[in-house]
Amino acid sequence: MAVGKSRGLIIAGIGMALILGATLAAYRTPTPLGIDAAPTMFSAARARELLKELVGDGVPHPMGSPADAKVRDLIVKRLTALGYTTELQSGLACGFGACGTPTNIVATRGEPSGNDAVMLAAHYDSVPAGPGASDDGVGVANLLEIARVLSVMPAPPKHPIVLLVTDGEESGLLGASLFTREHPLAKHIWAAVNMDTRGVSGPSLMFETGMANAWLMRLYGRSTLEPITNSLCYVIYKLLPNNTDFTIFKAASYQGFNLAFIGDVAYYHTPLDSFENASPTTMQHQGANALSSLLALANASDLSPPAADSLFFDVLARAVVVWPVDFVLPAAVVALVLLAAATVLLIRRGQLSNSQAVFGFLGALINVLLSGAIGTALLALLRFLGRLPPMQGLSWIAHPLAMHVGFAALALLTTTAIAAWFARRAGFWGFWFGASMLVALLSLAIAIVIPAAGYVALLAALAAALGFAPSAWALIKERRPSQGAADFAALFPGLIGLSLLLPLLLLLYPALGAPAWPIGTIALCVTGGFLLPLLVHATRPARQRLTVIAAATTFGAICITVLLPTYSESWPQRVNVEYWVDADSGQAHWYTQTASLRLPRAMDETLKFDPVPRDRFQGYPLKGFFAPAPALKLALPELTQIAPNAGASAPGRMELLVRSARGAPKALVIFPASAKIHDIEVATPSGPLRAKLQTLNNGSTVFQAPGVAEGGLRFWVTAPAAPMTVQVADESYELPGDLPDGKKLQQARPKNATSSQDGDVTMVQRTVRVDPAAGR
Numbered sequence: 001m002a003v004g005k006s007r008g009l010i011i012a013g014i015g016m017a018l019i020l021g022a023t024l025a026a027y028r029t030p031t032p033l034g035i036d037a038a039p040t041m042f043s044a045a046r047a048r049e050l051l052k053e054l055v056g057d058g059v060p061h062p063m064g065s066p067a068d069a070k071v072r073d074l075i076v077k078r079l080t081a082l083g084y085t086t087e088l089q090s091g092l093a094c095g096f097g098a099c100g101t102p103t104n105i106v107a108t109r110g111e112p113s114g115n116d117a118v119m120l121a122a123h124y125d126s127v128p129a130g131p132g133a134s135d136d137g138v139g140v141a142n143l144l145e146i147a148r149v150l151s152v153m154p155a156p157p158k159h160p161i162v163l164l165v166t167d168g169e170e171s172g173l174l175g176a177s178l179f180t181r182e183h184p185l186a187k188h189i190w191a192a193v194n195m196d197t198r199g200v201s202g203p204s205l206m207f208e209t210g211m212a213n214a215w216l217m218r219l220y221g222r223s224t225l226e227p228i229t230n231s232l233c234y235v236i237y238k239l240l241p242n243n244t245d246f247t248i249f250k251a252a253s254y255q256g257f258n259l260a261f262i263g264d265v266a267y268y269h270t271p272l273d274s275f276e277n278a279s280p281t282t283m284q285h286q287g288a289n290a291l292s293s294l295l296a297l298a299n300a301s302d303l304s305p306p307a308a309d310s311l312f313f314d315v316l317a318r319a320v321v322v323w324p325v326d327f328v329l330p331a332a333v334v335a336l337v338l339l340a341a342a343t344v345l346l347i348r349r350g351q352l353s354n355s356q357a358v359f360g361f362l363g364a365l366i367n368v369l370l371s372g373a374i375g376t377a378l379l380a381l382l383r384f385l386g387r388l389p390p391m392q393g394l395s396w397i398a399h400p401l402a403m404h405v406g407f408a409a410l411a412l413l414t415t416t417a418i419a420a421w422f423a424r425r426a427g428f429w430g431f432w433f434g435a436s437m438l439v440a441l442l443s444l445a446i447a448i449v450i451p452a453a454g455y456v457a458l459l460a461a462l463a464a465a466l467g468f469a470p471s472a473w474a475l476i477k478e479r480r481p482s483q484g485a486a487d488f489a490a491l492f493p494g495l496i497g498l499s500l501l502l503p504l505l506l507l508l509y510p511a512l513g514a515p516a517w518p519i520g521t522i523a524l525c526v527t528g529g530f531l532l533p534l535l536v537h538a539t540r541p542a543r544q545r546l547t548v549i550a551a552a553t554t555f556g557a558i559c560i561t562v563l564l565p566t567y568s569e570s571w572p573q574r575v576n577v578e579y580w581v582d583a584d585s586g587q588a589h590w591y592t593q594t595a596s597l598r599l600p601r602a603m604d605e606t607l608k609f610d611p612v613p614r615d616r617f618q619g620y621p622l623k624g625f626f627a628p629a630p631a632l633k634l635a636l637p638e639l640t641q642i643a644p645n646a647g648a649s650a651p652g653r654m655e656l657l658v659r660s661a662r663g664a665p666k667a668l669v670i671f672p673a674s675a676k677i678h679d680i681e682v683a684t685p686s687g688p689l690r691a692k693l694q695t696l697n698n699g700s701t702v703f704q705a706p707g708v709a710e711g712g713l714r715f716w717v718t719a720p721a722a723p724m725t726v727q728v729a730d731e732s733y734e735l736p737g738d739l740p741d742g743k744k745l746q747q748a749r750p751k752n753a754t755s756s757q758d759g760d761v762t763m764v765q766r767t768v769r770v771d772p773a774a775g776r
């Protein structure tokens with residue numbers, strides 16, 4: 001085989017392997033520092049001892065529960081022992097269709113007086129299903145370790161630091177809302193660092209900042225040792241429905257940083273989010289980055305940085321590159337103009353014909369479209385074969401490695417196939433033109449729509465222009481570019497593009513699940529377009545060999561994925577069991593909701609379930625399996641219409657009281673679509689507070705009252721002055737003790753399944769008729 005001809009391809013292969021190795025090495029989480037680390041350093045070993053004290057018992061502690069109060073007391077004790085003035089803040093707060101009464105912990109050293117305080121925040125409540133060791137016990141333990149570091153620092157930072165441990169984050173960011181709305185310290189704060197999670201392991205990502213994004217990113221890059229961050233994640237996060245307390249801090253115009261990790265999402269919001277499963281290396285990464293960025297904010301001299309977005313990304317987790325977003329469009333135009341000039345030069349010197357340029361561009365474009373189409377079809381095939389969870393479930397699987405490799409091989413397969421089909425018509429420079437124009441046009445399009453998102457294409461386009469320089473020099477001298485110069489023109493942008501793309505691909509699957517695969521294949525084909533010209537230089541047997549290897553790898557990966565189970569003990573599917581009483585009909589059911597939309601056999605054999613899954617109630621977004629259950633006489637949830645005080649209320653406005661007569665910790669009210677009730681109002685000491693309600697599939701709206709106190713919760717709604725039928729329900733976080741079938745179902749839940757979120761619950765539901773015109 002003529003190695004000389006395939007030299008570019010061989011260098012590309014070696015370059016890709018080196019980039020993959022360097023990226024994997026750089027994005028490993030750091031070694032945790034031990035108990036005996038210097039007192040001014042953040043030590044994950046010390047934080048882990050605190051974590052054990054907080055959540056080592058494995059007991060869930062949702063807002064309002066006795067376990068929640070126990071965790072709160074432990075945190076207060078620790079902070080007080082460190083010399084902090086600690087205060088509890090309790091009150092009614094609303095958010096995301098829910099209202100409840102969180103109790104925040106606020107700790108300070110010395111009273112902040114100016115508007116320069118910096119806040120460190122984490123939440124101590126967990127979901128009802130699990131102990132929340134990582135979510136957000138790790139954040140709280142890290143906050144306590146950082147509080148200790150601050151207490152031993154020889155000189156205090158320039159600006160005061162406030163510690164906030166919020167409650168009710170899981171119920172709708174309630175504690176953070178209460179703090180920013182009502183706490184006197186809230187107005188003294190100008191920036192916050194928030195620690196939270198959507199998993200139990202992996203590197204700590206800085207994925208959201210305050211409005212002064214450009215200024216903050218420079219600060220973050222300078223201050224943290226191992227920054228992992230990029231503006232594409234930031235753009236994607238803003239598009240997703242996820243929220244953390246930082247959403248509230250940002251709405252209060254605080255600057256600052258939001259940190260989270262997303263590895264092992266299967267454990268997130270389940271009983272497996274335990275102390276044992278919390279990663280010490282992740283704790284070290286998150287804690288050290290939180291401490292250094294907190295101190296950077298607390299020592300900042302400019303407290304009114306301009307609100308400006310930027311394009312940013314980290315370089316191998318060691319430095320952060322920040323570009324003002326205003327540079328993006330001009331840079332994309334410059335890249336396009338330079339590449340156009342290069343094309344003109346190639347044509348003038350007879351190296352490229354018009355038809356070669358057309359075929360080269362078509363080849364590069366078809367490669368991307370074809371890989372996207374095949375990738376999407378593969379995903380549909382896996383779903384059809386039952387190897388991917390259905391749309392309603394979370395789309396991660398127990399053994400994803402084969403598909404990571406398979407979808408990368410698919411990109412190579414379509415690229416080699418396109419090279420074979422178009423090689424003669426496009427030639428080296430035709431493909432180079434096609435790949436360059438594709439990234440240049442893409443970066444221009446992204447620069448116009450979402451400038452911060454397109455840095456991979458933009459830098460690849462600029463690199464294409466730069467990489468052409470040696471060839472341009474030869475052409476200007478009226479010489480033919482050497483093979484080395486030509487290969488360099490393709491290798492340089494291709495490898496630059498890949499080195500920027502790989503860190504994103506590593507995050508994409510943990511972030512999005514299976515849809516990340518075809519997206520990754522498409523992205524690889526965009527930057528991998530620069531392989532096309534190198535494949536033209538390579539010999540035909542070399543090209544064919546690569547095609548066969550890529551095809552075999554893709555096919556093998558599919559086979560492996562089809563043969564391996566979708567769920568495992570260490571990657572369980574989510575299966576909740578619910579005892580559900582419909583008080584109107586007097587009937588009760590077992591209701592089992594599974595992520596796979598298949599009932600585990602052992603559970604199906606325990607009770608006689610309907611084979612077809614149904615909505616829990618009309619408009620409910622998820623389907624589950626029903627089996628009849630004996631109806632227990634449980635006290636019914638109450639929704640009472642309070643008589644209007646004479647002349648006080650506007651027409652259609654009514655006051656309601658929702659209450660769980662059996663003392664369940666959560667109540668829900670579902671208004672019919674016809675009532676058009678989209679928000680409710682509650683009274684707080686600082687005035688009325690509105691909560692926007694969630695809308696279900698059938699247009700009805702839901703109001704949730706988590707952690708509802710014995711006296712219930714009073715609220716107002718405004719509706720057309722006609723009587724309406726409202727559903728009211730309450731939920732307790734366990735199955736009834738006196739029904740053996742419940743215990744049997746729980747025991748039949750296989751090892752590769754786990755409860756999640758609210759966990760196994762008892763729900764009692766009834767309808768109540770209310771009339772806004774009554775008593776008027």
Ligand SMILES: [Zn+2]
Nearest residue numbers: 135136196197
């Ligand atoms: Zn959380």
